[in-house]
Amino acid sequence: MTKETVWIEGGVDLLTPQDMARADALAVERGVSSLTLMEAAGRAVADAARRLVPPGSRVAVLCGPGNNGGDGFVAARYLKRASYDVRLFLHGEVSQLKGDAAEMARRFDGPVRPLDPFQLESLHLVIDALFGAGLTRPLDGRAAEAVAAVVEAGTPVLAVDVPSGLDGETGAVAGPVFRAVETVTFFRAKPGHMLYPGRGYCGTVRVADIGIPRAVLGEIGSATFLNAPPLWREAYRWPSANGHKYTRGHALVVSGPAEATGAARLGARGALRAGAGLVTVASPLDAVGVNAMHLTAIMLRPFEAPEGLASLLEDTRKNAVLLGPGAGLGEATRRLVEAALRSPAAVVLDADALTSFAGDLSRLKDAMALRRAPVVLTPHDGEFERLFGHVPGSRLVRARHAADESGAIVLLKGADTVIAEPGGRAAITANAPPWLATAGAGDVLGGFVTGLLAQGMSAFEATAAAAWLHGEAARDFGPGLIAEDLPDRLPRVLSRLYGEA
Ligand SMILES: NC(=O)C1=CN([C@@H]2O[C@H](COP(=O)(O)OP(=O)(O)OC[C@H]3O[C@@H](n4cnc5c(N)ncnc54)[C@H](O)[C@@H]3O)[C@@H](O)[C@H]2O)[C@@H](O)CC1
Numbered sequence: 001m002t003k004e005t006v007w008i009e010g011g012v013d014l015l016t017p018q019d020m021a022r023a024d025a026l027a028v029e030r031g032v033s034s035l036t037l038m039e040a041a042g043r044a045v046a047d048a049a050r051r052l053v054p055p056g057s058r059v060a061v062l063c064g065p066g067n068n069g070g071d072g073f074v075a076a077r078y079l080k081r082a083s084y085d086v087r088l089f090l091h092g093e094v095s096q097l098k099g100d101a102a103e104m105a106r107r108f109d110g111p112v113r114p115l116d117p118f119q120l121e122s123l124h125l126v127i128d129a130l131f132g133a134g135l136t137r138p139l140d141g142r143a144a145e146a147v148a149a150v151v152e153a154g155t156p157v158l159a160v161d162v163p164s165g166l167d168g169e170t171g172a173v174a175g176p177v178f179r180a181v182e183t184v185t186f187f188r189a190k191p192g193h194m195l196y197p198g199r200g201y202c203g204t205v206r207v208a209d210i211g212i213p214r215a216v217l218g219e220i221g222s223a224t225f226l227n228a229p230p231l232w233r234e235a236y237r238w239p240s241a242n243g244h245k246y247t248r249g250h251a252l253v254v255s256g257p258a259e260a261t262g263a264a265r266l267g268a269r270g271a272l273r274a275g276a277g278l279v280t281v282a283s284p285l286d287a288v289g290v291n292a293m294h295l296t297a298i299m300l301r302p303f304e305a306p307e308g309l310a311s312l313l314e315d316t317r318k319n320a321v322l323l324g325p326g327a328g329l330g331e332a333t334r335r336l337v338e339a340a341l342r343s344p345a346a347v348v349l350d351a352d353a354l355t356s357f358a359g360d361l362s363r364l365k366d367a368m369a370l371r372r373a374p375v376v377l378t379p380h381d382g383e384f385e386r387l388f389g390h391v392p393g394s395r396l397v398r399a400r401h402a403a404d405e406s407g408a409i410v411l412l413k414g415a416d417t418v419i420a421e422p423g424g425r426a427a428i429t430a431n432a433p434p435w436l437a438t439a440g441a442g443d444v445l446g447g448f449v450t451g452l453l454a455q456g457m458s459a460f461e462a463t464a465a466a467a468w469l470h471g472e473a474a475r476d477f478g479p480g481l482i483a484e485d486l487p488d489r490l491p492r493v494l495s496r497l498y499g500e501a
């Protein structure tokens, strides 16, 4: 092997298959030949395969009729040279191959066999180079049979670009699809690698540098990002040596009535751990007693009715409000939301604050209409549907739709939480472990967002950072997590982040 593949880490731009075609074209315009790109892509696949199985292993390379197949021919050539027992199967005819793929087929000096599912037995690895960015319809015929045969044999799969059958733009799976242990993609990952169900089929996603200049990203102007620290690190507000608690904002978390106060306290603790200088729980009169019993570093202020909340918010140092966890459904909550939205504070609406506007989004929009400070809506799927109705498509599509429709930043919760702002910028969160789906975790997330907003972090970045920190705190804790653990794990995550900054 001549050159070693350079793996790209920390690139947060996600490119759709169309964006990738553009990147490819722009690279070619800048003088990089497309054959060189394909050579590097195939070599990266071979390098990844060499990490999975030792020389001498029996490796099947399944090549499709397009450039994904071209990458397969290159990988097969490198692996053959590195003493692997390579068997190449082509879905289609060599004579039908075009352009770079045809050239790479010429450069492969081994037998080309027709794709026959019955030959896919006793293999150590399958390299899936059937279809990548060019997938236009579900797999059928021999390709579908190959998927079934590989699943049946239980052979590990290394996917080239995307597992064949997976839509790289949306993560949708409309028919048979390979389930890979690892996926090697090029230049930048795609939304379909990060969105479910797609993410579940990709295994470990590794991104290879194939020589596309980074500068083409500016020209492509993708608005979809992976939610990771490079996306928001510069907007993060670390405490300064000469700062004090009053320069770190004051978050107000509105408690529900006496029988539902825990959710607000979880949110409040989240806001405090996320670094808000001061946190106050605003409590209905009947809940003051129970809240007082459980709060120490967090302050407590009673309020009565929307007027009471409004007068608490007349103190403009209270610059971020969380409303909804445990709030209860109905007109009383709607009026509290309207009172909060009339204040100059940033407002985070979660849970009952969202569901209270079910079927009446226009009333919520009216209340947001004249405000300048940000509004962040943090629905899970049920709350989303009650507020925005049924929106088809991936979580990315739905969150974008809701952000444009409402004019607010929308954080749509799930295993692949998406944050979208009006105008289309969006981030997909990919670090949440399964045990994060636990009662009260959403209340803490609302608190993290509110705490970061209180510190004056820009709203999209604050919301994205909160979601990432939330996932990271859960990963750091591990299985057995309950919501109470999340705020208290945050310091460990923050010190790592601080160390990197
Ligand atoms: N764009 C780039 O920058 C680079 C792309 N490369 C590779 O090129 C790939 C894209 O190549 P192509 O655009 O040729 O696309 P594919 O190789 O994914 O597919 C090609 C052909 O398959 C047909 N097809 C689509 N779905 C089908 C189905 N379900 N059943 C049967 N036929 C189907 C299409 O009509 C098309 O002719 C990428 O995934 C990547 O692997 C790499 O070589 C490196 C550079």
Ligand SMILES: [K+]
Binding pocket: 068, 128, 129, 130, 131, 132, 159, 160, 161, 162, 163, 164
């Ligand atoms: K593939």
